[in-house]
Amino acid sequence: MSPKRSDRRMTRRTFLRLMGVTATGMAIAACTPPAGQVSTTEGAAPAEASPAPAQVIEIRFWNVWGAAREELMNQIIARFEAENPDIKVKNLVQPFERRAENLFTALASADPPEVLMATRAEILKFADDGLILPITDSVKQHELDLDRFYPSEIGNFWWKGELYSMPMPTGGGITCLELVNLDMLAAAGKEPVIPKTWRELEDVAREFTERDEKGILKIGANPGTGVSDFFAWLYCNNGQIYSDDLKTTAFASPEGVATLEWMVNFTNEINGGVENVTDFFAGPGEATEAQPWYNDRQLINFPNVSVFFHMQTYKPDMQWDMDVRPYNDANPQAKSQGLSGETFAWGYVIPQAVSAEKREAAFKWLKKITYDVDGGGWFMLQQGRPSPIREVNEDPSYYKVNPHWDKVLKALETDVSVQILPVHTRVRDIVDQGVQSAMFGAATPAEALAQAAQQAQAVIDEYWSTHQG
Amino acid sequence: MTARPRSLRVRLRRWVGLVFIAPWIVAFVMFEAIPILSGFYHSFTDWSATGTATRFVGWANYREALTRDPLFQKSVYNTIYYIGFSVPLGILTAFILALLLNRPIRGTTLYRTIYYLPSVVPTVAASIVWIFIFETRRGILNFALELLGFPPIRWLSDPTWAKPALIIMSLWGIGSTMVIYLAGLQGIPQELYEAAEVDGATGWYKLIRITVPLMTPTIFFNLVMNLVSAFQVFNSAFIITGGGPFNSTLFYMLHLYNNAFRYFRMGYASALAVLLFLVVFGLTLFVYRTSDRWVYYS
Numbered sequence: 001m002s003p004k005r006s007d008r009r010m011t012r013r014t015f016l017r018l019m020g021v022t023a024t025g026m027a028i029a030a031c032t033p034p035a036g037q038v039s040t041t042e043g044a045a046p047a048e049a050s051p052a053p054a055q056v057i058e059i060r061f062w063n064v065w066g067a068a069r070e071e072l073m074n075q076i077i078a079r080f081e082a083e084n085p086d087i088k089v090k091n092l093v094q095p096f097e098r099r100a101e102n103l104f105t106a107l108a109s110a111d112p113p114e115v116l117m118a119t120r121a122e123i124l125k126f127a128d129d130g131l132i133l134p135i136t137d138s139v140k141q142h143e144l145d146l147d148r149f150y151p152s153e154i155g156n157f158w159w160k161g162e163l164y165s166m167p168m169p170t171g172g173g174i175t176c177l178e179l180v181n182l183d184m185l186a187a188a189g190k191e192p193v194i195p196k197t198w199r200e201l202e203d204v205a206r207e208f209t210e211r212d213e214k215g216i217l218k219i220g221a222n223p224g225t226g227v228s229d230f231f232a233w234l235y236c237n238n239g240q241i242y243s244d245d246l247k248t249t250a251f252a253s254p255e256g257v258a259t260l261e262w263m264v265n266f267t268n269e270i271n272g273g274v275e276n277v278t279d280f281f282a283g284p285g286e287a288t289e290a291q292p293w294y295n296d297r298q299l300i301n302f303p304n305v306s307v308f309f310h311m312q313t314y315k316p317d318m319q320w321d322m323d324v325r326p327y328n329d330a331n332p333q334a335k336s337q338g339l340s341g342e343t344f345a346w347g348y349v350i351p352q353a354v355s356a357e358k359r360e361a362a363f364k365w366l367k368k369i370t371y372d373v374d375g376g377g378w379f380m381l382q383q384g385r386p387s388p389i390r391e392v393n394e395d396p397s398y399y400k401v402n403p404h405w406d407k408v409l410k411a412l413e414t415d416v417s418v419q420i421l422p423v424h425t426r427v428r429d430i431v432d433q434g435v436q437s438a439m440f441g442a443a444t445p446a447e448a449l450a451q452a453a454q455q456a457q458a459v460i461d462e463y464w465s466t467h468q469g
Numbered sequence: 470m471t472a473r474p475r476s477l478r479v480r481l482r483r484w485v486g487l488v489f490i491a492p493w494i495v496a497f498v499m500f501e502a503i504p505i506l507s508g509f510y511h512s513f514t515d516w517s518a519t520g521t522a523t524r525f526v527g528w529a530n531y532r533e534a535l536t537r538d539p540l541f542q543k544s545v546y547n548t549i550y551y552i553g554f555s556v557p558l559g560i561l562t563a564f565i566l567a568l569l570l571n572r573p574i575r576g577t578t579l580y581r582t583i584y585y586l587p588s589v590v591p592t593v594a595a596s597i598v599w600i601f602i603f604e605t606r607r608g609i610l611n612f613a614l615e616l617l618g619f620p621p622i623r624w625l626s627d628p629t630w631a632k633p634a635l636i637i638m639s640l641w642g643i644g645s646t647m648v649i650y651l652a653g654l655q656g657i658p659q660e661l662y663e664a665a666e667v668d669g670a671t672g673w674y675k676l677i678r679i680t681v682p683l684m685t686p687t688i689f690f691n692l693v694m695n696l697v698s699a700f701q702v703f704n705s706a707f708i709i710t711g712g713g714p715f716n717s718t719l720f721y722m723l724h725l726y727n728n729a730f731r732y733f734r735m736g737y738a739s740a741l742a743v744l745l746f747l748v749v750f751g752l753t754l755f756v757y758r759t760s761d762r763w764v765y766y767s
Contacts, residue, residue: 097593097708100730108518125733129517214606214621278626278714279605426732433540433716440628440715 057361059089060113062106063348066093068313072382076375080368087361107131112351114362120156120171120345125422127159128467132349134162138363144371152417153388156341164349166370167388169380171345172415173305173408175232175325176338182319184208184218184299194321195221195300196336197329198236198262205270208299216271216280219292221300223266225274225439227432231342232302234259235416236325238333241342241431246421247464251431252453255331260445262328264438274439289314304344308384308402322404324411338415343428386412423463427456505746512739518729523736530740541741543716544724550632551720552699555639559695560688563643567650568680581651588644592704599638600625600709610637625710628717635705635718646691653687654680685764693753700749721745 065073070093077089092113094102100122106112107126118126126132139146146154146163152172157165180194188208195201205220223229231241231251239255242248250256271277283290292298293307294314301307302325311318324336348370350362368375370388377392384401386393386408393412398405421427434452438445512530516523534541570581587595602609603624611621624634661679670678681688703722706712712719712727725745729738 101726104518104730104733274714275623275626279623282600282604282625423732429727429731436713436715442715 055086057087057358059087059115059358059361059365060092061089061115061365062092062094062102062113063117064094064096064099065117066096068309069379069383072379073369076369076379079374080365084361084364087364089365107351107353110353112353114350114354114358115365116349116351117346118165118349119343120341120347121343121420121422121424123157123165123347123349124159124420124424126349127162127164128422130352132164132351133354133359134164135166135350135363135366136163138360139163142363142367144367148371148389148391150388150390150412152340152415155417156345157347165347166366167345167347168370168376169346170305170340170386170388170412171417172338172340172388172412173386174339174342174344175228175235175302175304176336176411176414177303177305177307177322177408178325179293179301179303179307179320179322181293181296181299181301182321184296186319187296192321194323195326196323197326199329201300201326202266202270204300205266209270211272211276215276218297219271219277219280219299222271222277222281222298222302223263224302225263225267225277225435227428227435228343229302230260230263230431230435231339232325233263233328235337235339236334237262237328237331238335241418241427242420242460244419246419247460249427249453249456249460251456252449255334256449257446258328258331260435260438260449263435264445267439294318305385305408306383308408312384312401320404322407322411324414336414338411340415340417342418342420342424421460421463423459426459430456430459508739508742511736512743514736514739515734516736516739517733518735526736530737531744533737534740534744540716540719540724544719544721547632547717547719548700548702548721551636551639551702552696554633555636555702556692556695556699558636559639559643559646560691562640563646563691564650564684564688566643567647567654568676570647571651571654581648585644585648588642593708595638595641596705596708599641599705603634603709626714628715631710631714631717635702635709638705638709639699639702646695649691650684650687653684657683682765686766689756689760689764693756696752696756697749700745 061077063073070091073091077091081088103116103118103122106116123132127134146166149167150170150172153167153170154163156167156171157163178194180192182192185192193200193204195204201221201223208218208220210217223233234240234251234256237255237259239253239259240250243250267274267277271280280292289295293301293303294311311320325338327336328334348366350359350366354362369379370376373389373392377387377389380387380392381395381397384398393409402408431449431452433455434443434448437443437451438448442448443451511523513525513527514523515526515529566584570577570584601607605611605621605623605626608624610624615621622630624630657680661683662675665675665679701722702720703726706718706720706723707726710718712723721741722745725738725741728734728741
């Protein structure tokens, strides 16, 4: 073997090094925005150079409007594409259980979908981290009138003086409703009654709840056993989650303790304990026809506004009536209130990484599904659930699918907008630990909330230590 | 004169081998090695994945996990409990099933298929089925218990029973372990059994003296694989119980997932992942080191 030939020989070490370099190169290439995409930190302003009319821009739209709603969404897309021949919308419904994972991965990538559906807590977090585009300038350029939205609804998506999304569906209507199954009352020979206070609710529930050695057969009412219900009842007892400046927790107040005590006592005395309640509502999901509400086994229900769509689907002949969530009549300051924006407030965002030439198209689509009456408004109307746009809810066709529509609107008026922090999901889970602790008897409600408040405060303090007020 | 062509052949063979494994090496570096190293690095930061500013925080994430996070301890306890029961139970049940299905009976292939089938059913679908099986009032499991005179159990709503329920559910996927045992059983030379029979050995004696010793390499393999996968138990708890009731099924991976994808605390979640890696690695090493005392390689 000549020395020259030996010099040219590639050793295994060199080969492996080459492989490493190739892999690293590929990894870097995968993380680089595709050619032609420029990532900037500017708002979602229309691109200066408009695309040629012949060029079709594709908008990938990630959302969780699955099942029957997917077809409705496709109809909006068809109308939108007819109005905007240069834009094509790809409806990509995400599996709900993997939603958070997919959302995170998409936003961390260099080529995310152009429009993403996300919760309010997520949107505030992404806005705080500078990952999504503010749409304030686009709203001005398109001369949109934000007063068409209920103030509490559009208010959910402002963060540090910038608007990041418009709402659809409502962030309200999540906790304010109380529905009563009139068929069950009639079958029991009772006059229609809708409890207005905690005491009335207890009386009716005590009368209707039936149990045997295996648990609950029929339930009068379930005040809930988790954090969502605790927050809902807390506001009906004149309490609140955070202080007004969002610097401290407020849920462990005397009102909070009284609320949790009432929930625990109700659950134990009337429903026979948290295990009984969990078993009674066990099943593959809340929105399935197997649930007690659709089978005359639950007299009073505290659902969110999506229930109207599910009732049309699962039990259209059901006789029912409604009012607002009962309040604590033992507290003179308390009144019926719903929460808007604490959870299940959805919006749509445009990631920062979306290329400049696609931003205008993405905003047009965002506008269609939130602001336009024949877009997001129509979508809500078809489902019989309220729109965050006031004028949509005045459409008389709502009464065809919901004879109590006026009461729905009245309930929505009781909603108060709750200010939350980007770390709200963490705080919420901590409070849930406290509620569970009290429900399972591991601590008294006062002890459980005090401990939760201490832990939640540490999270809040940590947040403010790295963020300006 | 003769050494040179042989060395050329050897070099050529090496090259061909390297070319064939190159796709795996590239994929390993890109999708395994780089993410592992990146995770290790991020465990020392407060990276949120969505945030732009990442600070180096030293050992803070590890300190938080080991001293300040009450759910860390809870999730470790739940996971150890789960592993302690599900791994031995899974290994034993799969072994017994393999022994039964290794016998020359009619319809063996059908039985093997039936027992293997659940392991290819998606976890989401299987979980829905198990929700119905575990129902307190109408579940088939409680129905069987009642027939035997036992009171019904609140499988998924009682913190005491939720973990055992998921351990029982873990048996659903033992089909793949069973198939590996079957392959091992069929590799045992028949002459050994025949020789034992000549010496008057009973079925039990043959099992203890021939089958089990010769199956120890397979048992060892299954033990390591089941240990690693049991540490990563996630799907069943995520879908069926969500970590409840009262955190009784909050397994380590679920706690890690919550921090990563719900709270966007990727730095802390990376620290949890590194700790998990160290524990699994240490345990695997321990099992491997002790294997020369009980694994018989003929």
